Structure formats: structure tokens, C-alpha cells
Amino acid sequence: MSASIAAEPAPGRLVYTRDELLDSGRYEAPLVAGGVRCHGGFEADGRYRSPRTIHRAPALRAWQAQLAREGNALIEVPRALMPPQYPSVEQSTLLLEHGVRDPIVRTLTIISIVEGFGALIRDVKVPDLSALVVEPIGGTALAHLAGGLFEAHARDESGFKDEGGHKQMWEAARDLALDKPKIPGDVLMRLMGRNAGRRRTERPFPQLDETLERMLAMMAQVLVVEIFAAGTFDWGYRLLSNPQLSAAPEAAGAIVDHIRTDESPHVEYLRTALSEVRARTLRTVDGRTIAGRRVVDGLLHGILLDTTRNRRSDQRDDVRENLAAAMQVAANPAALLQEFDALETAWTPPRSTGFESEGEVGTASAS
Numbered sequence: 189m190s191a192s193i194a195a196e197p198a199p200g201r202l203v204y205t206r207d208e209l210l211d212s213g214r215y216e217a218p219l220v221a222g223g224v225r226c227h228g229g230f231e232a233d234g235r236y237r238s239p240r241t242i243h244r245a246p247a248l249r250a251w252q253a254q255l256a257r258e259g260n261a262l263i264e265v266p267r268a269l270m271p272p273q274y275p276s277v278e279q280s281t282l283l284l285e286h287g288v289r290d291p292i293v294r295t296l297t298i299i300s301i302v303e304g305f306g307a308l309i310r311d312v313k314v315p316d317l318s319a320l321v322v323e324p325i326g327g328t329a330l331a332h333l334a335g336g337l338f339e340a341h342a343r344d345e346s347g348f349k350d351e352g353g354h355k356q357m358w359e360a361a362r363d364l365a366l367d368k369p370k371i372p373g374d375v376l377m378r379l380m381g382r383n384a385g386r387r388r389t390e391r392p393f394p395q396l397d398e399t400l401e402r403m404l405a406m407m408a409q410v411l412v413v414e415i416f417a418a419g420t421f422d423w424g425y426r427l428l429s430n431p432q433l434s435a436a437p438e439a440a441g442a443i444v445d446h447i448r449t450d451e452s453p454h455v456e457y458l459r460t461a462l463s464e465v466r467a468r469t470l471r472t473v474d475g476r477t478i479a480g481r482r483v484v485d486g487l488l489h490g491i492l493l494d495t496t497r498n499r500r501s502d503q504r505d506d507v508r509e510n511l512a513a514a515m516q517v518a519a520n521p522a523a524l525l526q527e528f529d530a531l532e533t534a535w536t537p538p539r540s541t542g543f544e545s546e547g548e549v550g551t552a553s554a555s
């Protein structure tokens with residue numbers, strides 16, 4: 189045994205089976221959230237380990253290391269682009285202190301529903317990538333999307349078999365912290381209505397194979413959702429772990445913390461695979477090629493522009509639709525509304541998304 193072997197670890201393995209990427213390994217103890225058996229579990233030292241990561245986590249590190257060795261950048265979405273949560277932690281605290289729980293229960297329920305929508309990821313069609321990408325893709329995250337990465341993501345979000353996923357974990361955190369609150373009956377309907385009202389835009393890259401374009405657009409969209417969810421989860425953690433507001437600050441806070449830990453592989457596989465596309469060349473349907481960078485940056489730019497400009501006002505409009513009615517349970521609703529509004533902070537999205545093509549920064553056409 190020479191010391192140099194230990195000092196220079198072999199490059200990580202780059203090819204994995206579907207079973208490996210879905211394998212959670214053995215846990216010392218399972219995770220039970222609010223009486224519901226959930227995914228993931230605890231090591232002998234008490235540390236939480238996310239589900240399906242014993243191979244997925246080292247695989248992601250190996251694919252990222254390979255990207256770096258090839259001199260290619262890993263996509264970074266600047267945190268400054270993240271619109272703040274509405275209502276803020278301060279505004280939400282004020283509401284809960286006055287017994288106004290409906291807006292908070294709604295938001296927490298929307299989070300759990302959106303997590304459950306993650307099941308749709310397993311239905312995303314993956315085209316024959318080796319035919320559509322000019323350069324080889326063996327041993328990349330991209331080559332493993334259909335081979336376990338999408339399925340692992342779907343299971344993490346919506347649960348699998350008898351194990352709850354993030355959907356059930358958020359429900360448990362909400363019910364523990366707010367003592368099984370009454371859930372407004374129209375949360376799902378309103379969420380669906382809002383999404384149905386979204387304008388459909390034209391295909392940004394009609395020269396691409398349509399299945400490929402859809403898959404990349406979905407991945408870019410989910411990446412942005414996953415990254416921006418960090419702000420929402422931070423909001424949830426601060427409220428549900430606050431002993432002044434929560435009936436189970438430790439248990440509910442721990443659940444949200446585990447969810448946050450589980451989100452990391454989602455962000456990482458999506459940005460790794462998109463970065464791999466960005467470093468390659470794509471074939472178009474008319475027999476030509478287009479730089480992957482143009483496609484990935486173009487998709488991210490469009491999604492970030494839309495999200496940074498609209499998400500905060502969408503969220504604000506949605507909350508305010510019921511706010512005055514919800515405040516009627518307070519002793520002095522008018523005074524409470526005034527105090528609530530006084531806590532509002534302005535937010536202006538940054539001018540640049542960081543993914544503009546040259547000469548596009550801050551142009552009028554972007555609005």
C-alpha cells in the first residue's frame with residue numbers, strides 16, 4: 189500500500205444501472221413523519237440520509253468532476269434572481285400571532301401539492317439522445333436521465349409504494365405545526381385554474397426535435413422551480429420551527445430540514461445534465477446543428493425572465509384574494525391589515541438573468 193493511492197482517489201465511476209440510482213441502501217432507523225412512514229432514514233450516528241443517494245450522490249460528483257476536467261462550466265442560477273416569498277416570514281408571523289391561519293395553511297398546502305406534481309417527471313419522454321447530440325454522451329448525467337434519474341426524482345417528490353415523499357412530508361409538517369388545521373377546499377382548484385390561465389408561448393427552438401426541445405424546456409423549468417423553492421422552504425422552516433408559532437417546532441422543523449437535504453440531488457442532476465448539453469452540439473431536424481449553449485441559455489433566460497417578473501405578483505394576488513376575509517377572525521381586522529401592509533418590502537427583479545445572448549441585456553423586447 190503506498191500513500192499515493194490514498195492521496196489520489198480514482199476518478200468516480202461514470203456508468204450506473206437504474207437499480208443503483210434508485211437504491212437507498214440500509215438505514216439504521218426509518219424516517220417517520222407525523223405517523224407516516226417516509227423515504228430516507230437515519231445512520232447509526234443519527235444523521236439523516238436522503239433516499240436513493242448511495243450511488244446517485246457519488247455519481248453526480250463524478251459527472252460534475254468530469255465536466256470540470258473537460259473545462260466546461262456548471263450552470264449557476266444567481267440567488268439574487270429569487271423573488272422573496274409573499275407573505276414574508278414577518279408578515280406570516282404577524283398573521284399567526286393574530287390567529288389568522290388560512291393564508292399560511294393555503295401556502296403550505298400548495299407546496300405539498302406542487303411537490304406531488306413531481307411525479308410527472310417520470311412521464312417526460314426522453315428521445316434517442318445519442319442520435320440528437322453530436323458529441324458522445326456515454327458516462328454523463330444526460331445518458332442516465334431515462335436510466336433512473338427522472339424516476340428517482342419522481343419518487344422523492346410524490347412518494348413511492350408505502351413510503352411517503354415530499355408531498356406527504358409537507359402535509360405532516362403542516363399538520364404537526366398547526367395542529368391538523370382545516371384545509372380550504374378550493375386550494376387545488378385554484379392552483380389548477382391559475383396554471384391553465386398561463387399563456388402558451390411558441391416553441392423557442394422549432395428547429396430542434398420536438399421531444400428533445402420539450403425535455404430540455406421541462407428540465408430548465410424544473411431546475412428554476414427547484415432553485416427558487418429554497419426560498420419558500422426557508423420560509424416554511426422559519427415559521428414551522430418557531431416555538432412561538434408552532435405546536436411541534438422540533439419535529440416540523442426537522443421534516444422541512446430533511447426535505448431541503450433531499451432537494452440537493454434534484455438541483456445537481458438537472459444542472460449537470462443541462463451543463464452537459466450546453467457543452468455539446470445538437471442536431472436540428474433540417475440536418476444542420478445548433479450549439480447546445482444557445483438552446484440551454486435561451487430556455488433558461490426565458491424561464492427566468494418570466495419567473496422573476498411574474499412570480500411575486502402572482503403569489504401576492506393569490507394570497508390577497510382571501511386575505512381580508514381570512515383576517516375577519518382577528519380582533520381588529522382593519523388594524524391588522526394596515527400592520528401587515530406596513531411590513532411589505534419592495535422587490536425589483538435584477539435587470540439581467542445572466543443567460544442573455546450577447547446584446548440582449550435589458551432590452552425592451554424582454555418584457
Ligand SMILES: [Fe+2]
Binds near residue numbers: 344354
Ligand atoms: Fe421536493
Ligand SMILES: [Fe+2]
Binds near residue numbers: 451
Ligand atoms: Fe425537488
